[in-house]
Every structure is written in structure tokens, then in C-alpha cells.
Amino acid sequence: MGVNIWDKFDKEIDTEGLAKDVEEAAENGGRREVPHDTYEVEINKMELTTSKKGDAMFTCWMKILDGEYKGSLIFMNQVVMQGFQIHIVNEFLRSLVSEVQEGEKPDVTFKTYNQYNDVIMDVWEVIDGNFEYLLDYRENSKGYNVFEIKEVYVLED
Known part of the structure; x- marks a missing residue:
């Protein structure tokens, strides 16, 4: 045998x-x-949606491109019901398009939820398949996750 x-x-x-x-x-x-650290990521999904409680929420899925956690996803879920919450998302969206030429860069401002949804879709259309990012994924002093884009990599055709 x-x-x-x-x-x-x-x-x-x-x-x-x-x-x-x-x-x-x-x-x-x-x-x-996925532990807090710095990762090279691509954005896989980005949208305005609702939380389990029914609040307006921005969600962004970031896929890790290399290292031990390659292929894993990091999820940014930010409720956008108060000014400071919308500001967090605005800063994040602006960092995603920081390397986009003026004139092609979406105007990241909040006026209404319908308009904001369009802004998020405009940012998605500009970045999808064109950029990768160095993400600093950490926790702040209050225990909340922080998502900060440290570098933007322009992908060549």
C-alpha cells in the first residue's frame, strides 16, 4: 500500500x-x-449608501496590492449626517484626486445628498483604474479608524 x-x-x-x-x-x-499600518491600495468601490440604522453613509473599499495582506480589503464607512463627518469624507475625496489636472478635478463640496452622490460618482469616474494610493490606516485617540492618503501613484496606460 x-x-x-x-x-x-x-x-x-x-x-x-x-x-x-x-x-x-x-x-x-x-x-x-487587517491591522493598522501603511498599505499600497487601489480603490475598488466608492458610494453613498445607508448604514444599518438608515443614516446616510459614505463607503469606500480599498484592496491591498502587496505584502502579507495582499488581496485583503480595508473598508472605510463614514456616516455623513453632521458637518464634521462630511468634512472627513471631503478631505478623503480631495486627496484621491490631488494628482488630477485642474479642470478635470471634481468640485468636492456638499450642498444636498443628491448632489453629493453625484460628486462621489464623479470622483470614482476620474480615479477608477487610473490611480493607486499609499494609505495610512490608523486609529485616532478616540479609537476611530483614520484613513489618510499619503501618496498618489498615477498609473500609466
Whole structure:
């Protein structure tokens, strides 16, 4: 009788580490928790939506492009019901288009939610497939996640 095929896997794979990863994934709803750090990312999705409570909320999905967490997503979800919340999103949107030429750069301002949704879509159209970013993903003193674009990389055609 031949060698058990699973013996090969047990020898070559860190099964203890793998079992721990499975346990961790179960605790995080199947997603691997991405620690605060600096990552090179691309924007995969960006929209104005509603939170579970029904509040207006900006959401942005950022995919990590390299390193240990390559392929993982970082989610920015910011409720936009108060002035300071909209300001946070405005600053983030402006940083995404900082390398776009004047005249082609969307005017990132809030007047109404309908208009703001259009602004977000305009920013998305300008950046989609054209830029990658160096993201500083950290926590502020109050325990909230902070998403700061440190560098903008223009992709060549």
C-alpha cells in the first residue's frame, strides 16, 4: 500500500498555523482582520449608501496590492449626517484626486445628498483604474479608524 497522500500535506504545510487561521477567520466573520499600518491600495468601490440604522453613509473599499495582506480589503464607512463627518469624507475625496489636472478635478463640496452622490460618482469616474494610493490606516485617540492618503501613484496606460 502506498504512502497516504495526506501525510505529504501534513509534513509540508504548517497545519497548526492553518488551524489557527481558520479559528481567527471564524471569529472575524470569515474575513481576516487587517491591522493598522501603511498599505499600497487601489480603490475598488466608492458610494453613498445607508448604514444599518438608515443614516446616510459614505463607503469606500480599498484592496491591498502587496505584502502579507495582499488581496485583503480595508473598508472605510463614514456616516455623513453632521458637518464634521462630511468634512472627513471631503478631505478623503480631495486627496484621491490631488494628482488630477485642474479642470478635470471634481468640485468636492456638499450642498444636498443628491448632489453629493453625484460628486462621489464623479470622483470614482476620474480615479477608477487610473490611480493607486499609499494609505495610512490608523486609529485616532478616540479609537476611530483614520484613513489618510499619503501618496498618489498615477498609473500609466
